[in-house]
Amino acid sequence: MKTAPPETGAFFARDRIWHPPALTPGYKTSVLRSPQKALISLEGTTTELTGPVFGHNMLGPTDNDLIVNYARPGEMAIGQRILVHGRVLDERGRGVPGVLVEFWQANAGGRYRHKKETYLAAIDPNFGGVGRTITDDEGGYWFKTIQPGAYPWPNGVNDWRPAHIHFSVFGHGFAQRLITQMYFEGDPMIARCPIVRTIPDPQAIEQLIAPLDWNATVPMDMRAYKFDIVLRGRRSTLFENRKEGN
Amino acid sequence: MVQTLAYLKETPSQTAGPYVHIGCTPNFSGISGIFETDLGSGPLANEQARGERITIRGFVYDGLGSPLKDALVEIWQADADGLYNSPAETRGRADPNFFGWGRQPGDMQTGEFVFHTVKPGRTPFRPNDPRLMAPHILFWIVARGINIGLQTRMYFSDEEAANAEDPVLARIEHRQRVRTLIGAREGETVRFDIHLQGENETVFFDM
Numbered sequence: 044m045k046t047a048p049p050e051t052g053a054f055f056a057r058d059r060i061w062h063p064p065a066l067t068p069g070y071k072t073s074v075l076r077s078p079q080k081a082l083i084s085l086e087g088t089t090t091e092l093t094g095p096v097f098g099h100n101m102l103g104p105t106d107n108d109l110i111v112n113y114a115r116p117g118e119m120a121i122g123q124r125i126l127v128h129g130r131v132l133d134e135r136g137r138g139v140p141g142v143l144v145e146f147w148q149a150n151a152g153g154r155y156r157h158k159k160e161t162y163l164a165a166i167d168p169n170f171g172g173v174g175r176t177i178t179d180d181e182g183g184y185w186f187k188t189i190q191p192g193a194y195p196w197p198n199g200v201n202d203w204r205p206a207h208i209h210f211s212v213f214g215h216g217f218a219q220r221l222i223t224q225m226y227f228e229g230d231p232m233i234a235r236c237p238i239v240r241t242i243p244d245p246q247a248i249e250q251l252i253a254p255l256d257w258n259a260t261v262p263m264d265m266r267a268y269k270f271d272i273v274l275r276g277r278r279s280t281l282f283e284n285r286k287e288g289n
Numbered sequence: 290m291v292q293t294l295a296y297l298k299e300t301p302s303q304t305a306g307p308y309v310h311i312g313c314t315p316n317f318s319g320i321s322g323i324f325e326t327d328l329g330s331g332p333l334a335n336e337q338a339r340g341e342r343i344t345i346r347g348f349v350y351d352g353l354g355s356p357l358k359d360a361l362v363e364i365w366q367a368d369a370d371g372l373y374n375s376p377a378e379t380r381g382r383a384d385p386n387f388f389g390w391g392r393q394p395g396d397m398q399t400g401e402f403v404f405h406t407v408k409p410g411r412t413p414f415r416p417n418d419p420r421l422m423a424p425h426i427l428f429w430i431v432a433r434g435i436n437i438g439l440q441t442r443m444y445f446s447d448e449e450a451a452n453a454e455d456p457v458l459a460r461i462e463h464r465q466r467v468r469t470l471i472g473a474r475e476g477e478t479v480r481f482d483i484h485l486q487g488e489n490e491t492v493f494f495d496m
């Protein structure tokens with residue numbers, strides 16, 4: 044990683060209109076799990092400006108290859124092979140290095156490997172559904188996986204999740220902490236999904252849809268999807284604000 | 290026409306969903322052999338770390354008072370001397386035996402979460418504002434039904450004087466709500482329950 048001096052400027056305020064609100068009755072579970080009182084808003088303190096660092100040395104060789112990281116030796120997960128790649132950027136458009144990116148997903152049939160999962164689609168004995176990586180000096184990341192399937196879920200009588208991959212992202216300050224989901228270009232189920240629709244702004248939804256990236260597609264091997272992730276930006280310390288009360 | 294501002298928008302949040310444990314604590318969820326351990330599952334400080342050992346225990350309750358059994362809780366805190374183990378810490382180096390970040394799922398049967406750590410020291414409010422905050426631990430809660438991670442803080446019941454001058458607690462207009470942020474010290478244990486809704490709804494922050 045580059046040895047630039049650490050940034051300590053305040054993070055830009057989060058645009059709460061761009062994110063989903065806590066209470067979204069179309070996603071029923073949110074009704075009893077959404078705080079009803081206003082958030083207490085203030086610019087972050089030392090606690091939120093700082094955050095843990097994860098080193099590349101914690102990664103195993105197949106951490107970013109879901110096709111093989113749970114498979115028996117010589118075997119592979121069933122499904123369409125894909126490469127997911129992109130950059131983690133901040134709101135100023137700069138790549139963010141050293142970001143821990145964790146991802147998890149259903150198998151090609153739309154089934155998760157989980158005790159509480161009851162969907163009748165088959166478990167793939169060679170697919171665990173989890174991986175992780177750390178961004179490079181330019182904020183770039185990639186992993187190999189299989190295209191996840193859509194799956195039904197108990198919300199409305201007939202609600203289905205579009206194919207998606209869950210992402211957990213650690214920036215440099217805890218204020219940047221983010222969990223989100225990636226969808227696939229051209230999927231007609233995106234617009235019907237009550238979880239997607241917790242996001243009020245259609246442009247914000249588009250930010251979660253990864254395009255098919257033909258140039259990054261590996262001939263005779265796997266198609267590629269590009270998914271860039273944007274974390275909160277921070278002000279230059281040159282323009283740091285005055286102390287409160289001064 | 291004016292010039293264009295080239296800022297990007299932050300990626301919108303989506304719920305962590307019911308299977309967040311597959312991604313964040315796979316061994317806990319029964320997927321072993323991919324990662325050796327679940328990240329953040331150990332104590333936040335090893336035996337050589339300075340400071341007072343504490344165990345934090347609590348539940349996350351929904352609006353009907355039922356504990357969530359599928360939540361994931363992360364915490365972030367300073368070491369016993371009030372230094373963060375982060376490159377953005379400019380006042381010195383944190384205790385090398387202290388990591389500062391932890392991640393725990395609620396127990397699958399009861400929903401209780403448990404963290405083993407040391408009590409943090411006091412930290413300055415901001416890099417340019419040396420007023421001290423009271424000892425506190427940042428909490429971040431995600432689960433099915435939570436559309437964007439909820440951020441709160443735990444302070445300590447045995448720090449009344451420091452709590453009284455804490456600049457963040459001072460921002461809470463309805464003073465009766467401050468108690469929702471105070472972990473109850475019972476010997477080495479600190480009890481800290483989080484209420485997503487209701488009369489005792491925890492104060493959550495947008496920071």
Ligand SMILES: [Fe+2]
Nearest residue numbers: 204207209306
């Ligand atoms: Fe999912």
